[in-house]
Amino acid sequence: MCGIAVIISGIRFDLSNIVPDYVPPSPQPPEQVLFSADDIKAALSRRGPDSIGSKNVFLKLEKLPFEGVMPEMSTVGDDDSPFVIQEPCGVENGCEPDNFGQLHFIGATLQLRGISPIVQPLVDSSGNVLVYNGEIFGGICVGNDCNDSEILMKMLGRCCSCLSHDHSIKHGSCEEGEISVPQLLSRIKGPWAFIYWQNSSKTLWFGRDAFGRRSLLVHWPTQQDSRFLLTSVSPLSSECEISESKELENLNYWEELPCGMYSLSVCVSRTNGYHACELKRHKWTDANLEELVQWERMSVHPEAGKTCISRDYVHLEPSHRVLTVLREAVMRRTVLNTTCQTVSAHHGQGSAPVAVLFSGGLDSMILSALLHQCLDLKYDIELLNVSFDGQFAPDRITAREGVKELENIAPSRRWKLVEINADLQRLTSEMKHVMSLISPAKTYMDLNIGLALWLAAGGDGWIYGGSADSQYSKHKSEARVLLTGTGADEQCAGYGRYKTKFREGSWLALHEEMKLDMQRIWKRNLGRDDRCIADNGKEARFPFLDEDVIRTLLDMPLWELADLSQPSGIGDKKILREVARLLGISGAAGLPKRAIQFGSRIARESNRINFGSNRAANQASAGSVEIYKARS
Template sequence: MCGILCYTDHDQGQGGPTSNPTVNGPRLDLSGTQALLAHRGPDGQNAVKLACPHQPVVCHFYATLLWLRGRQPVLQPRLDPTRSHVWLWNGDVFGGLPPVPAHENDTQVILARLQASDKGNQIADEHVPDVLGQIQGPFAFVYWRVASGKIWFGRDPLGRHSLLMGRDPRRLFLSSVVDPSEVDAFELPALGIYQLDLAASLGQPASIQIHAWRPDAGATAAHLDARFVLAERTLTSTVSLTSVVSTHTPPGFLPADVDPGSPSVGPHVLAEYLRFYQTTYVEPLESHLSASIRIRAQAQPAQCHRCRQSQPRPSKCVCARVGVLFSGGLDSVLITALLCQVLPIEQSIDLMNVAFQKSDSPGQPGFLVPDRLTGLQALQELQELYPTRRFNFVPVDVTKAELMAMREKRLKKLLYPLTSVLDDSIGCALWFAARGSTTARVLLLGMGADEQFGGYSRHRVRYQREGLSGLQNEMDMELARISERNLGRDNRILSDHGIAARMPFLDENLVNFLASSVPIAVRTRLDMPRGLGDKILLRALAWKLGLRQTALEPKRAIQFGSRIAKLENAKEKGSDKAHRTS
């Protein structure tokens, strides 16, 4: 995980600043942006400045490092010995390319693959998107081939890592995060691999080609400015964002002679559901989700950063190296239970649970909000199932005064360019929750579960109005839009603590398995009561694992469970502009 920055300036050494004042605009002061990037990468930083051989333009590259891969830290930007390739990489390779050995750093592996083909010759420019398009895992990157003058940049098909782009057409500006007082920027859509030719005519806004992940990218590209044009060839995406239409009709499972509201209905339905679908859907889901959690938990150094810095260094680290954003809800408890099965037994797990002050009244500073209560309940259930595992339940208590102070100091910068009430509430809750990490630098989150398993209340509304076909269209649309709705924001917010936020439900193999093999009618049953039919396939997996209370826990969004929404202004709508972020 890193923070990356690339921007161009007019080269005063090749004609002076007045030779063409329309090119690249004024010099940039990016001290605020670089300070934000430094929080993302506490293990080192580096900068490179190179002149473009084709135009009087200087390219600036800057990166900060969070060391999680390889035996030794690898600073960026990476340059080859001839200084003809510049590589900025913020991501993790979890598949697609040949496996990256534990002792190697994926930053170096990808650059080597870009530099040369199997025959030892430099691959052609047009094949660069093909190499990058094979990668499975979250990423954002910038790659410059100095000789050809071409720069490639982009995000993975799900947009799990942030990349912002400056609006000024006179210069190229790309960064993981931006101080809005310094640069006017927008979130680069996760449409594909972008390509800019720096050798284009000086003073003209050069066109930016998009090698799109999907044929339908044109609709989103149309909302960008005129510089952006779709390339003729579409890349093959590593992930399918459209579910296969199925005519499968599941059994009813609800007993005809029992009141649907009876407490006995839930256990009966989940037991029958598990019996009916255990080998066809529940166990394959468990296998895919476990594999996703395993690779995300293990892709890091064998010792936590505190033990690595200790003198003498301990021979074995038993500290928490993985944490879970833990509300006590279905998604976070499932992740924790499966994490217990893949981590060595001596390794502890951080469970971060955030609560916002319930009242301003003197003598009532309570933090027993709904997520705190369900978190403690779920902790007890996990301790009973895994009695030898050490869980660090970390209560993160936030007062209104602290929320207001931190929002003004840094949170509104991290949220930028998003400004809605919903973005503010969720972003603030995530930032404070991640602050609770002890020694863990990897944080697992449940993002993507609701989109794929029908967890939102609007899914029920769409199903009641249009049936399964309408529900499938809604869920496919939400997964396709998850990068612009959620993930760029979440990456900027969570990475500010120098941790890697990883999302097991958005693993490419899991997403593809669900899209190709699991009908919507099996994943969610919205003809059943809330807290049972929504995300029923995940509930059946929880039931199989012995999580009997968690399996029947209703969904509650973080802004409501943590009570941040009530702390602010309960009458606001999520889509309203949050004037407190301005």
């Protein structure tokens, strides 16, 4: 998929359930707002979508309020449709803000599934509107030649429209077999963010999956901008312009929307006769999904003589079981749709439909070896590696060694190591752009990671042996799907600070730190990473965050995953090191963890530029230092 947005104006919001002490601002005329729909369209257009479209829904008060008479609400439309697709009605056209509410939907589509082109927003005959950015890998049946957005739209159209949205009881207006919107969304396995207008109940549904694998930013209405906005990415007009004092206006305009499902039910104020919305957050209705969100492990402390493993998956040894579910996760994300056929049709035989963000480390080597097992041999596999220190960056060294190991286990596959070289001092305009992509993240660490990911995902580099007269040839990756190892460290104790927690507090402290990271990964990592990768017209996919992989790792005793009493490169991510050996990549199985900002050496270069030296940066705890500060 690609990106989605909605802009709601002319409606007053009650956000007291989410924002404490919230004071609703009065709706403002369009000319007073900070960002326009065109700004958001421009940001989404940078992603190179196959199509981009927009639709307007206008809500009109049928009667002006008189004392003792309540106004009625209807959706403005013509004879053919309950919504209008035309110039909005606003103050400049003689319409009073309290008489009209507007919902402006924007959808950009990078089509990876389905045989027929689609243009978002999708609209059905009942006036429901959907913009969807995600993939359905399970829970809802999607045929290999079908588009998941169209399937989801049909199923949403059959959902209950009870205004109470209390799905714990059956309502008289519900027909037999009807399910609620939260019940439907709780079934989906895979990454998603969505915005859906349910016309029959005058309700806007929106949200993102339980782990936040797709970005969705929110602007809550304020006195400065009374609109409600949702968007996959911050518009370019909010790009960071830093003054000498490193201050930034409008710093807190956007927030990462917390994972979950939300509804805004539009009604008419009984006292003043204007459009009003109340925001509600809904619980996941699937018990298994809720267990994953809570992330409680049954077996944390090793006990003498205790060999049992939770649940009933003991038919396979732990490492074999993890290998199996990881292979299935990669298969779902690379083969069980029309991705390969689409790419080969555009770029010819042998073109790589899928690429791997590749450091040559443990996680990316496992994904590469599994991708080889899943993908037809007629396709190349591209391994995208970024360096800010040429051939001397640690990730460049391990990447080259890793390719040799992959060639040994899979000599029939054509592997393409795409070496992407960067000079941080020459990336001034690119850095400003990436700062807008990582927003609302704002630390030097976020910028370093975001810039490295953005350049790697761009795939603009060199490959070895590309021509007769030169060892290297220029190469631009055209793969639209990128596999990344995000989630492996959080679930298998890969970070160095886990060893400190284990040493200070033993197994329980280790579990609690891992749980903390899994429950905040949406805010610290995934939204930022999704925006930086998607800006290149690519879709990030996270096999380690597949629901079945998370369940399998969570069901295992913690001591099967890691033994942090052992040295780095042995006890950390122990289970994944065993998986690597099963795949025949024993060299990668012994590599220590190295984050992209250090392995690519962007952190070192950034420290020199911004702090004068690595030592000064370490003394200042540069990783957590904010790039700019809000004006007081």
